[in-house]
Amino acid sequence: MLRWVLALFILIPALELVLLIQTGKWIGAWATLALLILSGLFGAYMAKREGKRVWDYAQFKLAKGELPTDSILDGICIFIGGALLLxxxxxxxxxxxxxxxxxxxxxxxxxxxxxxxxxxxxxxxxLFRR
Structure with a gap:
């Protein structure tokens, strides 16, 4: 497992760098930079919007006396997705x-x-209960 994680920490940034360089050659460095900034801003907006929607739904489920398990999984995915977009x-x-x-x-x-x-x-x- 450690080998796979180490390989991903080396391979993914290398692929990202190659893709950024190729995109810079294709559309220009400033356009590539603008695209990266826009995707970061869009990611922050989407994460905030989806996070609020999931939070409101979790509050609704708790008010009904139900566990918001689906909302917890949504929250995990939204957090990771927002971090990846940044x-x-x-x-x-x-x-x-x-x-x-x-x-x-x-x-x-x-x-x-x-x-x-x-x-x-x-x-x-x-998992345990008190």
Missing amino acids: LPGFLSDIAGLLLLLPLTRGIAKLLVLRYITKRIGQGKII
């Missing part, structure tokens, strides 16, 4: 946008839920 690079922007849009967030929520369920089954996450 990072410079187009690959991270695409991944962040996919996590922020409600239509594509469902796949990520499923993967997060499977991961958490697997970790609970392995005894690596312990």
